[in-house]
Structures are given as C-alpha cells and as structure tokens.
Amino acid sequence: MPIRLTRRSFLLGGLAAAVTTRLMVSGVMTASAQTSASDALFAAVARGDETAVADLLAKSVDVDARNADGATALLVATHQNRVGIARQLILAGADVNAKDRIQDSPYLYAGARGHLEILKLALAHGADLRSTNRYGGTALIPAAERGHVETVRTLIEAGVAVDHVNNLGWTALLEAILLGDGGERHVAIVQLLLEGGADPSLPDRDGVTPLRHARQRDFQPIVALLTKAGARE
Known part of the structure; x- marks a missing residue:
C-alpha cells in the first residue's frame, strides 16, 4: 500500500528531525562545556581563587574530574594545602579517597604531608582508614x-x-x-x-x-x- 505524504506528516517529520539534531548538538555542547568547566576548576584551584571555585561548583561542575595525572581538583588543592578550597570541594561532595596514577588520594596525601586541617576534613567526610x-x-x-x-x-x-x-x-x-x-x-x-x-x-x-x-x-x-x-x- 503506497504511503501518502500529507503536509501534516511532512511537517511533523521535519520537526522530529530538527529536535533530534538539536538534542545531539546539545549533548556535544554539554560535554564540551563540562570539560571547559573542569579545566576552569583546576585553573582556579591552582591560583587559589576561592570565588571562582564557588561559582563553578554552583554551576554543577564535575567535582571529581581528573587531570592528566589522574588527580582530582581536591587532590591538587591538597598538594598546595589550600584549606579553604579543599573545604569547598569536600562539602560539594568531592571524593576524599580518589587516587591519582601514583596511588595518592587527598586523605593519604594530607596525612603524609601533615596538612592537618585538610586531613581532619577528609576524616569527617568518609576517609578510608x-x-x-x-x-x-x-x-x-x-x-x-x-x-x-x-x-x-x-x-x-x-x-x-x-x-x-x-x-x-x-x-x-x-x-x-x-x-x-x-x-x-x-x-x-x-x-x-x-x-x-x-x-x-x-x-x-x-x-x-x-x-x-x-x-x-x-x-x-x-x-x-x-x-x-x-x-x-
């Protein structure tokens, strides 16, 4: 039986295709935006910018994203003993046990280096003893x-x-x-x-x-x- 293409079916088909295309583009943009936000988070942590970190966390940046060394932003903050930023990240749900490629975690590194305030935060938020x-x-x-x-x-x-x-x-x-x-x-x-x-x-x-x-x-x-x-x- 031949298929009749009416003006309505043509318009609906075009609309569905447009919506699908938009969702695909949106997905790519979202992933790209998340990557960009993660890069911005690491940069903000590196320069000690607590305001920028707070802004990014408010925008739901991936708090446990990894850099080239496999480190999270929290581990980078711990390396530099940035207590205020570490507190922000931990309260936002950052994993205190997340290990990098050489098996350091925020908890382990804080203990090894004597970064006492960050260690106490890690212990209060699920550190694996x-x-x-x-x-x-x-x-x-x-x-x-x-x-x-x-x-x-x-x-x-x-x-x-x-x-x-x-x-x-x-x-x-x-x-x-x-x-x-x-x-x-x-x-x-x-x-x-x-x-x-x-x-x-x-x-x-x-x-x-x-x-x-x-x-x-x-x-x-x-x-x-x-x-x-x-x-x-």
Whole structure:
C-alpha cells in the first residue's frame, strides 16, 4: 500500500528531525562545556581563587574530574594545602579517597604531608582508614616518618591501625626510628604510637626489633620509651 505524504506528516517529520539534531548538538555542547568547566576548576584551584571555585561548583561542575595525572581538583588543592578550597570541594561532595596514577588520594596525601586541617576534613567526610599508598602504607606510616606529631595523634585517634606493615616490612613505629632523626618530634611520635597500642617488639622482615634499631642509632630517649613499654631486643 503506497504511503501518502500529507503536509501534516511532512511537517511533523521535519520537526522530529530538527529536535533530534538539536538534542545531539546539545549533548556535544554539554560535554564540551563540562570539560571547559573542569579545566576552569583546576585553573582556579591552582591560583587559589576561592570565588571562582564557588561559582563553578554552583554551576554543577564535575567535582571529581581528573587531570592528566589522574588527580582530582581536591587532590591538587591538597598538594598546595589550600584549606579553604579543599573545604569547598569536600562539602560539594568531592571524593576524599580518589587516587591519582601514583596511588595518592587527598586523605593519604594530607596525612603524609601533615596538612592537618585538610586531613581532619577528609576524616569527617568518609576517609578510608584502611586505604594504602603505593608503598602499601597507611597515612599513619609516612606521617610518623616525617615527624608530623599532631597528624599522628589525629590518625591514631581516628582509628588507623598502628601496627599496619607496609611493603618494606615496616610499621609506623619502625619508620619513626629508621627514617626519623631521633629528635623531639620523633620521640613524641614513638610515645604516641606506644600509647596507641603499637607493639614495641614487632620486628622488621629481617627480624630486627624497634629496640635494636634504636640502640644502633643511639636514640636514647626512644630506647628508654621502648624499654619502659616492655620491648624485647
């Protein structure tokens, strides 16, 4: 049966085609606009422009978009310790556990670098305490190594496992001794770890205990703390 094309069917067909074309173009424009907005977000974070970040968030920019390194805007803000911007992004729903290509996340990086305010924000917004970096360590281990006393205190209080062993076979206690300088900050960290339940005798993969490492380095205040805690050599 032949199909009769009436003026009405022709007009309706043309309208449908126009609508379809417009939706396709709109989809492309939306994706393009989102990419442009994400680029603008990273640029605003890099220059510390909190007003621009707020404007972009109000326009529903993808808060967890990634840059060429696989980092989110929140991780970039954490790298630079931009607390105000980090707060804006986290309150807008940014993932505090999103890792880049080298397995850093805002939470892990803030812990490792002692960026305490951002760390506290991450802990209050879903930080995964079991998350590990590329060395298999929790946030606590590099914090202990680098002498970030308040960061160590905060992570212990948050419930991070004090005796977690990384890929090198080291705990936070061992790293504080092996890679620390034996000074006041590392003494305080050793005390915090012991008070937090760290095993004072848990050895490295070669069977060397924290006490023996401390004696070898002549870290006498740490030797005293370990001895008081009942450490075995």
